[in-house]
Amino acid sequence: MANSERTNDRSARWDDPRFRSGGPEGAATVRDVICAGMYRACSTWQYTVAAHLVERYRDGKRLGYLSGEEYTLRRGESTANAHAPMAIGSAGGRSGWTVFKSHDGDRFFARAMASGQARVLYAYRDVRDVIFSLMHKRGLTFEQLLRQGMIQQILWNDRFWTRRSGVLIQKYEDLIADPVTGVLQIARHLEIPIEAYEASQIAVEYSADSNRARIENLQKTLRESGVDLNDASNQQICDPTTLLHWNHLRPRTETWRDLATPSQRRLLESYFGDWLAARGYARDDSAHTERPTWQSRLGELRDIAQGWTACRLHAATLSYPRQARLAKRLLGRGDAHNAGAVNWQESAGERSDRSIASR
Numbered sequence: 496m497a498n499s500e501r502t503n504d505r506s507a508r509w510d511d512p513r514f515r516s517g518g519p520e521g522a523a524t525v526r527d528v529i530c531a532g533m534y535r536a537c538s539t540w541q542y543t544v545a546a547h548l549v550e551r552y553r554d555g556k557r558l559g560y561l562s563g564e565e566y567t568l569r570r571g572e573s574t575a576n577a578h579a580p581m582a583i584g585s586a587g588g589r590s591g592w593t594v595f596k597s598h599d600g601d602r603f604f605a606r607a608m609a610s611g612q613a614r615v616l617y618a619y620r621d622v623r624d625v626i627f628s629l630m631h632k633r634g635l636t637f638e639q640l641l642r643q644g645m646i647q648q649i650l651w652n653d654r655f656w657t658r659r660s661g662v663l664i665q666k667y668e669d670l671i672a673d674p675v676t677g678v679l680q681i682a683r684h685l686e687i688p689i690e691a692y693e694a695s696q697i698a699v700e701y702s703a704d705s706n707r708a709r710i711e712n713l714q715k716t717l718r719e720s721g722v723d724l725n726d727a728s729n730q731q732i733c734d735p736t737t738l739l740h741w742n743h744l745r746p747r748t749e750t751w752r753d754l755a756t757p758s759q760r761r762l763l764e765s766y767f768g769d770w771l772a773a774r775g776y777a778r779d780d781s782a783h784t785e786r787p788t789w790q791s792r793l794g795e796l797r798d799i800a801q802g803w804t805a806c807r808l809h810a811a812t813l814s815y816p817r818q819a820r821l822a823k824r825l826l827g828r829g830d831a832h833n834a835g836a837v838n839w840q841e842s843a844g845e846r847s848d849r850s851i852a853s854r
Contacts, residue, residue, distance in 0.1 A: 678695075
């Protein structure tokens, strides 16, 4: 895939030309690292690895989750003209590196990338597993995700990020199989010189087992604090440093093939068949073996139409945030993409939580 960097050679050195990357003006102008991976596709792992590297080697800081509008406002710039070139180093005199996570592409991010201010990490995964992982994490049904526009948003985001330069594109399955190479790719995309032994140490520090221990510790803290983890309103509580949610890893090993109904298989193949084939994933040959009734097909079309409306309304929020928020209030609609996530923080025995955008 264009703009991706791949190798299985763990001994490759920093000066290996295979790892040369960057925007038009190189690392001297880059100040912001956007971890914009697909939902449930190792984007949080990319965030923790990038934050580790930038904090250690660039004296930078992690910012958590930011929307494009929040990012631009944090830089001290106006959001009125998001198409104008972004001024380098204009954020109130800020010159340090930052790392933050986001998912939805918008014109604010496009402007930062075009100006050489930002570099992006993107990861993708079999979209069918993304959807069923999202269902688990958010406690929603397939039909609810569809009506909220989340399924449509996955494709929209993928097109946005993968069609731009200065983006490191990594495959979820590759990161799971060989995280050391994944760390090396991220470091070299950020032009931070590390050797394979350090990449191996970082991979261990943020391995599935290490993150599972972090998640179990967060779960214990929440339960001891009286948080009901069966309450749907608490589904999105996360650790403020790693952005790991208490339910980030699924305890079960079922894939979409074990869980999808015939109608869901048909819809997934219709939406994502070409995308899957282009990225080397097997298409679902069984998706069209069962003919739906006209009543079920009518219900599907209604959910699809509602989902596209929600997705387009969300896109309008990204492009014209003030106007879209006003329209939502007038229509009595919330934003399902940005509901219910909170950072969990403990300071001197006192709990404080801050609402942030949903991941």
